[in-house]
Each structure stands twice: as C-alpha cells, then as structure tokens.
Amino acid sequence: xxxxxxxxxxxxxxxKQLAEQFFKEISTLESKLGLPIIIFQDGVNSSYYSKCHIxxxxxxxxxxxxxxxxxxxxxxxxxxxxxxxxxxxxxKMKADASLGREFNDxxxxxNVEYEIDKPLKxxxxxxxxxxxxxxxxxxxxxxxGFKVYFSLNKNQRTEVALISNTNMAVxxxxxxxxxxxxxxxxxxxxxxxxxxxxGQGEDFPDVGARSEKISVKLARSFIVNYYLGLDKGxxxxxxxxxxxxxxxxxxxxxxxxxQQYDRIMHEEGEKILNEKGLLEAxxxxxxxxxxxxxxxxxxxxxxKNLKSYRNKALIVSVLCGWSYIAGLLQNNKRRLRNHYKxxxxxxxxxxxxxxxxxxxxxxxxxxxxxxxxxTRQTSKDIQRIAQVFLAKSLTDNCAFDKRFLLKAxxxxxxxxxLKKGYT
Amino acid sequence: MLxxxxxxxxxxxxxxxxxxxxxxxxxxxxxxxxxxxxxxxxFTNNIMDDFASLPADLFELHERSLLLEKKVEFIKHGSDMGxxxxxxxxxxxxxxxxxxxIAKFGNLSKPYKGETLWQKxxxxxxxRNKILHPRRNMxxxxxxxxxxxxxxxxxxxxxxxxxxVWNKKISF
Numbered sequence: 097x098x099x100x101x102x103x104x105x106x107x108x109x110x111x112k113q114l115a116e117q118f119f120k121e122i123s124t125l126e127s128k129l130g131l132p133i134i135i136f137q138d139g140v141n142s143s144y145y146s147k148c149h150i151x152x153x154x155x156x157x158x159x160x161x162x163x164x165x166x167x168x169x170x171x172x173x174x175x176x177x178x179x180x181x182x183x184x185x186x187x188k189m190k191a192d193a194s195l196g197r198e199f200n201d202x203x204x205x206x207n208v209e210y211e212i213d214k215p216l217k218x219x220x221x222x223x224x225x226x227x228x229x230x231x232x233x234x235x236x237x238x239x240x241g242f243k244v245y246f247s248l249n250k251n252q253r254t255e256v257a258l259i260s261n262t263n264m265a266v267x268x269x270x271x272x273x274x275x276x277x278x279x280x281x282x283x284x285x286x287x288x289x290x291x292x293x294x295g296q297g298e299d300f301p302d303v304g305a306r307s308e309k310i311s312v313k314l315a316r317s318f319i320v321n322y323y324l325g326l327d328k329g330x331x332x333x334x335x336x337x338x339x340x341x342x343x344x345x346x347x348x349x350x351x352x353x354x355q356q357y358d359r360i361m362h363e364e365g366e367k368i369l370n371e372k373g374l375l376e377a378x379x380x381x382x383x384x385x386x387x388x389x390x391x392x393x394x395x396x397x398x399x400k401n402l403k404s405y406r407n408k409a410l411i412v413s414v415l416c417g418w419s420y421i422a423g424l425l426q427n428n429k430r431r432l433r434n435h436y437k438x439x440x441x442x443x444x445x446x447x448x449x450x451x452x453x454x455x456x457x458x459x460x461x462x463x464x465x466x467x468x469x470x471t472r473q474t475s476k477d478i479q480r481i482a483q484v485f486l487a488k489s490l491t492d493n494c495a496f497d498k499r500f501l502l503k504a505x506x507x508x509x510x511x512x513x514l515k516k517g518y519t
Numbered sequence: 520m521l522x523x524x525x526x527x528x529x530x531x532x533x534x535x536x537x538x539x540x541x542x543x544x545x546x547x548x549x550x551x552x553x554x555x556x557x558x559x560x561x562f563t564n565n566i567m568d569d570f571a572s573l574p575a576d577l578f579e580l581h582e583r584s585l586l587l588e589k590k591v592e593f594i595k596h597g598s599d600m601g602x603x604x605x606x607x608x609x610x611x612x613x614x615x616x617x618x619x620x621i622a623k624f625g626n627l628s629k630p631y632k633g634e635t636l637w638q639k640x641x642x643x644x645x646x647r648n649k650i651l652h653p654r655r656n657m658x659x660x661x662x663x664x665x666x667x668x669x670x671x672x673x674x675x676x677x678x679x680x681x682x683x684v685w686n687k688k689i690s691f
Binding site: 460461498502506507511 | 524573
C-alpha cells in the first residue's frame with residue numbers, strides 16, 4: 097500500500113505509521129483496488145486526514161458514536177449531541193440508506209486510546225453513520241465516503257467536531273459543552289456537581305431547552321453574574337444600593353467562549369470550586385429552583401404544571417438577575433440572608449416565583465406584545481428581574497404578589513427615566 | 520389591574536355601541552368620553568407612581584408632594600418640630616402632573632399650552648367636567664364624531680407624555 101503526503105502536507109513519520117495501521121486494520125475500497133492513499137493537512141489547525149471509502153458492514157463494526165474530547169481521561173463524557181432517531185430527517189436518511197443511497201463525508205477520527213474495538217470515533221455525520229449501520233439489516237451494504245483524521249490533539253478535535261456540524265441543527269449547548277471541556281477542563285462541571293446542579297457522573301445537557309437541567313450557558317452565566325455583582329458591590333455603599341439600575345449579563349453561547357466568562361476563569365480557574373460565597377449562592381439558588389419546581393408540580397389545581405413555570409428559576413433572565421444580586425449583596429449580610437430566603441407562598445401565590453403572575457405582567461411602557469416578566473433574555477427584562485430580587489432583599493417576609501412586582505419594575509423604569517434614555 | 524390601553528379600548532367599544540344604537544346614543548357616548556379621560560389619568564398616575572417608588576432623596580420635597588399627592592406641612596410640635604413633612608392627602612390635577620412630568624423629563628424649549636394638542640386636551644377636560652358636574656341648563660351636544668375626536672385626543676396626549684418622558688413612542 098502506497099501512502100503519500102499531499103504537497104501542502106508536512107510529512108510526518110508518526111502520521112504515516114498511524115495511517116498504515118488504519119488501512120491495515122480496516123479494509124477500504126482504496127486498499128482493495130491498490131490505489132495510492134493521500135494524507136492531507138488542514139491549513140487552519142494542521143490536523144492530518146485521509147479520504148477513503150468503507151463498506152457499511154465493515155464500518156459499522158468499528159464505529160464509535162460516543163466520541164470524547166479528552167481521549168485519555170475517564171472523566172470526559174460523550175461530546176456529541178444525542179441521536180434523534182425519531183426525527184423526520186433521520187427517518188428519511190435511514191429510508192434512503194436502506195434503498196442503497198451512498199453517503200459521503202462521514203467525519204471520523206482513528207483513535208485507539210479508548211474503546212479500542214471501535215477506533216472510528218465519529219465527529220460528523222453520526223446520524224448517517226447510524227443509518228448505514230441500520231441499512232445492513234435490510235441487506236444493503238455499500239461503500240460510503242469517510243474523512244479519517246489521525247492523531248488529533250484536544251483543540252484540533254474540538255474544532256473538527258465544530259466544523260463538521262456547522263451545517264446541522266446542532267445546539268449551541270452542545271458546542272458550549274465541547275468548548276468548555278477543551279478550554280477549561282472539568283471545573284465548571286465539578287462546580288455544578290458540588291453545588292448539586294448536576295449529579296455525580298452527570299454531564300451538562302446537549303440541548304438545554306429540552307432538558308430540565310442547568311446548561312453550560314446557564315452555569316457560566318451564574319458564575320459571571322456572581323462575580324460582576326461582587327465587583328459592583330465593592331464600589332457601592334449599602335445606602336446607595338437601591339438607587340442604581342443593575343445590568344446582569346448573559347454569557348454568550350456557541351462556537352466561541354464568552355469573553356467575561358473567559359476572563360473570570362482565567363482569573364479564578366479552579367478556585368471557584370472552593371469559593372465559599374459562590375458555592376453558597378449556588379446552593380441557595382438550587383434550593384429556590386427545587387422549591388419552585390416542587391410547588392408547581394404539586395399544585396396542579398392552582399397553577400398549570402408547565403415546564404416554563406416549574407423551571408422559572410432556570411430562565412436565563414431569572415438566573416442572571418438572581419446570581420448578580422447574590423454577588424452584589426455579599427457585603428450586606430442582612431440583605432443577603434433575605435435574598436436567600438425562599439419567597440413566601442400563600443393561598444393566592446402557589447409558587448415562590450409566582451410564575452403565572454410574572455408571565456402576565458406588563459408595565460405601561462411595554463408594547464402590547466410584551467410576554468411578561470422573566471421570560472426573555474433582553475437587557476430590560478434582566479434589569480427588572482435584578483430589581484425584583486434586590487427589592488425582595490429589603491425584607492425577610494416577601495411574597496411575589498402583583499403589587500410587589502409592579503413596584504420593583506416601577507423602580508427600574510423610574511430610575512432609567514431619571515437617568516434618561518429609556519427605550 | 521386595568522391600564523390605559525384597556526380604558527381606550529372600552530371607550531372605543533362604547534362608541535361602536537353608540538353607532539349601533541338608533542334611539543339614545545348618549546347613554547354610550549357619555550361613558551366613552553369619561554373612559555377617554557380615565558385613560559390619560561391612568562397613564563399619568565402610573566408614571567407618577569414609577570417615580571414615587573424611588574428612594575425619597577432623589578426628589579425635592581415639593582416634587583414628592585406632587586408625586587405622592589400629599590400636602591407639604593410645616594411641623595410645629597414634637598420631635599420633627601421646625602421641619603417640613605408630607606402629611607395629608609391632597610389630590611393634584613392631571614394637568615399639573617403632566618406639566619411637572621414634561622418640565623422634569625421633557626426637552627421642550629418653548630411653552631406648549633397654546634398648541635393644538637393642549638387646546639384639544641382642555642376641550643376634553645371641559646366636556647369631562649360638564650359630564651361629572653351636570654346642570655339643568657346645560658346641553659351636552661355629544662356626537663359620535665366628537666367621541667372619536669376625544670378618543671384620538673386621549674391617545675395623542677398619552678403619546679405626547681410618553682415621548683417626552685420615556686423618549687419613546689408607544690403602541691396602542
């Protein structure tokens with residue numbers, strides 16, 4: 097078998113050996129026909145790969161759909177999104193495969209560092225890979241096109257995963273999860289496990305909107321807002337706390353790391369795992385989330401058991417506003433204690449956050465289409481939520497009734513108008 | 520809790536009922552006009568409440584007197600002797616509240632009382648007063664066109680306040 101490096105690829109003995117091992121272990125159309133094998137090198141991240149065709153019956157034996165970002169670490173979990181085997185697109189794919197359609201550009205990495213019986217770690221086209229394996233059951237076995245990467249490092253692997261999925265409906269949560277592990281390791285996950293947001297051995301969801309768990313974006317936002325609030329609190333006297341509009345922050349999601357989060361993680365890193373104030377804030381927030389969840393679940397006659405009501409605390413604006421105020425009040429123990437208390441429930445307010453009332457809320461300055469308090473991640477909504485929690489911290493016996501919510505929002509609108517530029 | 524949009528919509532509904540009524544249209548036009556006025560009251564009062572909810576020291580005492588609709592009183596006895604305080608309720612006219620809001624937050628360089636909008640606003644105020652303080656020798660002479668005109672005036676006054684206080688147009 098002849099293995100050549102393409103003219104733009106820097107020759108590498110290690111890569112050549114690995115490619116030889118791959119073509120020896122896995123039968124391809126190219127090796128069967130005695131065609132020369134070409135090794136390419138990516139111009140952006142310098143990764144090496146080759147292109148070949150493998151029979152579905154052979155590929156299916158070696159394919160691993162549980163590819164990991166950190167190949168040598170047992171703490172690294174499956175990185176790809178969950179397979180959507182009932183999705184219409186997949187069903188069409190499967191039907192086509194069973195009728196003999198040939199697929200191309202299935203992206204794999206040849207990696208024998210874990211699950212050595214399945215060295216073809218799929219990074220792009222996991223649904224196609226699954227579909228061609230299924231088609232074998234229909235007696236259809238044909239060659240499919242593969243792009244096989246060799247000896248990827250963690251950063252190259254993440255990028256391969258990202259670029260292989262940009263044309264698909266891969267959620268930002270999946271990208272976040274991959275980038276988080278690549279850039280910062282497991283610190284965020286460990287922090288969430290320590291607080292209780294995630295169970296031991298549990299990972300962030302690949303599609304936050306479908307799950308009822310904290311996502312990477314939410315966990316990052318919580319930490320960023322805690323520190324932003326903490327910094328702001330150091331610059332404001334206690335008696336001035338209620339004269340400001342606060343601007344909590346939503347961590348960006350997707351193919352790049354949010355700048356604020358990046359800054360904080362470079363400054364704090366693993367220290368967040370032992371930051372007492374932050375851990376306490378996380379635990380108190382989790383208590384609020386659980387209380388909200390339970391109250392909605394057990395009160396179907398008083399409040400609709402909707403996911404958006406159960407998980408009201410995990411709505412971006414609510415989580416950001418709450419965590420910002422937790423940071424802000426670190427130097428004001430009395431108000432911090434009040435902030436950490438679960439809002440009172442009454443016969444008319446069945447859940448602590450009064451999710452239904454919030455969703456019907458509208459200030460005179462809002463357009464008729466406004467969808468309620470704590471429903472959007474706009475700056476206006478997050479400022480209002482922060483004010484709701486700040487106002488709540490004034491007393492230890494607060495209930496989120498309509499009057500209270502109205503007063504809190506009035507304060508934001510009033511302060512903004514005083515400073516001019518309300519939009 | 521009703522807001523100005525509700526009152527405006529009720530006002531319009533009453534005009535529509537008047538349009539369908541053949542004999543006595545007045546019974547629908549009167550509430551329609553009152554509701555057009557109430558919409559302005561509601562909108563203005565709520566903005567005043569936004570400011571009244573802020574920490575007290577962000578406003579002068581006489582401004583808070585207007586915001587809270589309380590009388591400034593000079594205390595002659597007790598521990599607060601010699602100080603000014605806001606005590607009894609003292610209702611303020613909606614015109615005064617609008618004047619205050621525009622002066623405090625608006626950016627108008629010239630008086631606006633002579634302008635058409637303010638004249639129409641005063642016209643609406645006068646007809647509202649006539650309805651609320653009836654006299655035997657007074658004719659209301661209300662028509663559907665006039666009721667629509669008052670409804671439009673109400674919306675325009677609300678828009679005027681919104682643009683000057685919040686720097687934004689609102690949708691009805």
